[in-house]
Amino acid sequence: MTLSTILETVTKRNPNEPEFLQAAEEVIASVMPALERNPAFAKLKLLERMLEPERLISFRVTWLDDKGEVQVNRGYRVQMNSAIGPYKGGLRFHPSVTPSVLKFLAFEQIFKNALTGIPMGGGKGGSDFDPKGKSDNEVMKFCQAFMGELARHINHRLDVPAGDIGVGGREIGYLFGAYKKIKNEFTGVLTGKGIGWGGSLIRTEATGYGLIYFAENMLQNVGSSIKGKTCLVSGSGNVSQYAIEKIIQLGGKVITASDSNGIIIDESGITQEKLEFLKDLKNNRRGRIKEYADKYKCVYKEVDDLPAGQAGKADHNPLWNIKADCAFPCATQNEVNAKDASNLVKNGVKLLAEGANMPTTIEGINIILDNGVMYAPGKASNAGGVATSGLEMTQNFMGSNWTREEVDAKLVNIMKGIHDTALATAKEYGKPGNYMVGANIAGFLKVAKAMQAQGVV
Numbered sequence: 001m002t003l004s005t006i007l008e009t010v011t012k013r014n015p016n017e018p019e020f021l022q023a024a025e026e027v028i029a030s031v032m033p034a035l036e037r038n039p040a041f042a043k044l045k046l047l048e049r050m051l052e053p054e055r056l057i058s059f060r061v062t063w064l065d066d067k068g069e070v071q072v073n074r075g076y077r078v079q080m081n082s083a084i085g086p087y088k089g090g091l092r093f094h095p096s097v098t099p100s101v102l103k104f105l106a107f108e109q110i111f112k113n114a115l116t117g118i119p120m121g122g123g124k125g126g127s128d129f130d131p132k133g134k135s136d137n138e139v140m141k142f143c144q145a146f147m148g149e150l151a152r153h154i155n156h157r158l159d160v161p162a163g164d165i166g167v168g169g170r171e172i173g174y175l176f177g178a179y180k181k182i183k184n185e186f187t188g189v190l191t192g193k194g195i196g197w198g199g200s201l202i203r204t205e206a207t208g209y210g211l212i213y214f215a216e217n218m219l220q221n222v223g224s225s226i227k228g229k230t231c232l233v234s235g236s237g238n239v240s241q242y243a244i245e246k247i248i249q250l251g252g253k254v255i256t257a258s259d260s261n262g263i264i265i266d267e268s269g270i271t272q273e274k275l276e277f278l279k280d281l282k283n284n285r286r287g288r289i290k291e292y293a294d295k296y297k298c299v300y301k302e303v304d305d306l307p308a309g310q311a312g313k314a315d316h317n318p319l320w321n322i323k324a325d326c327a328f329p330c331a332t333q334n335e336v337n338a339k340d341a342s343n344l345v346k347n348g349v350k351l352l353a354e355g356a357n358m359p360t361t362i363e364g365i366n367i368i369l370d371n372g373v374m375y376a377p378g379k380a381s382n383a384g385g386v387a388t389s390g391l392e393m394t395q396n397f398m399g400s401n402w403t404r405e406e407v408d409a410k411l412v413n414i415m416k417g418i419h420d421t422a423l424a425t426a427k428e429y430g431k432p433g434n435y436m437v438g439a440n441i442a443g444f445l446k447v448a449k450a451m452q453a454q455g456v457v
Helices: 003-013 016-037 041-044 046-050 098-118 136-153 169-183 206-221 238-249 272-284 290-296 340-345 361-370 384-398 404-428 435-454
Strands: 055-064 070-081 087-093 121-127 161-164 231-232 257-258 262-265 299-302 325-327 351-353 374-376
Touching: 003 016, 003 046, 016 041, 016 046, 016 098, 016 361, 016 374, 016 435, 041 046, 041 435, 046 435, 055 098, 055 136, 055 272, 070 087, 070 098, 070 161, 087 098, 087 169, 098 121, 098 384, 098 435, 121 136, 121 161, 136 169, 136 435, 161 384, 206 238, 206 325, 206 351, 206 374, 206 384, 206 404, 231 238, 238 272, 262 290, 272 290, 290 299, 340 361, 361 374, 374 435, 384 404, 404 435
Parallel strands: 087 121, 087 161, 231 257, 231 325, 325 351, 351 374
Antiparallel strands: 055 070, 070 121, 257 262, 262 299
């Protein structure tokens, strides 16, 4: 089949699912050369099968808030592909959660997980529940109700969820406690658990650290490094915090961060001391990033002051219109649009590595690549989180705990392996230096070969 016919079929089968169709289009376009080299893959319709979830579970979640009122939410789990291992992927609690968003994330997860070298399939789940503004008791009640249904669809050899947007250590704790009570067993069915009850050291830092390890490999490949580079980072959650921390440790300078209310531009650079304030603000006090600007007297721009809303939905985001060397979008999908990409090029950015999932639109990616900017797709550059989740699973299976140094060393090696594999595959398929093509094809080939070996199932 041709690119256009596959896209036409996917579009017809998944109407009104823009996020999933965007992810599908990027992968389909990249892997066509691999299908042409392997006619058996096309005959077996392996790509078409990857584009269809093995299972899409939807369920009602009812719970009582602190006022005693009944609340109703929707819960989901997308079990996308299990050819190389148990389904693996996070749970997202956010009002924007829809089947389209989760299918896109689960589809990306197939290739991301394959690239880590750890036997994990692709999955994703979550709910339109919003933890923001809820009490600890309300979050606990929701998590217990959510797990009351999800528990029948997961276990440590079938499907191992983790955290994502809106699901941090607090939520994982409540979810794990509910699962343990329902199943009457203590197993590693969730990752991102606390240290002391099955969690892994470095798991909290892993996505952000891994992102910068990957970027450092990219820069070293061209004889450079993060040291001395001015960097733009979006977001202020887990990924952003630890990306900033690792940049600081490697001698780079970060001058931006953001949240759903606005952005800060700190030209003097975010130091470790300032970062600790930001961590406390976001992780403990759940405050807004404006407090950072007020404390450190730097530029703050509210969302209402940005053009028509935010990047990806607006003309552009000023965060991506600042002179810098490297850009790390770590907030959410489609936060870097075509105008933002043009501004990054204009302001001298030489590298863009994705910390979030699909934060750059297809038009933005094309502008980045066409202007010679090094580009790392999220399925490669933010794979450190799920890789360390895989390491947590391994520790749970073994009943042991590795030291911080051991886990970090494994993470460094995994990110280098993903980098080298993507680079080598891109070269093999005539696209030297194109990490997007290399990552997509390398991940696709691993899963396709497993599916081919297992027959038409």
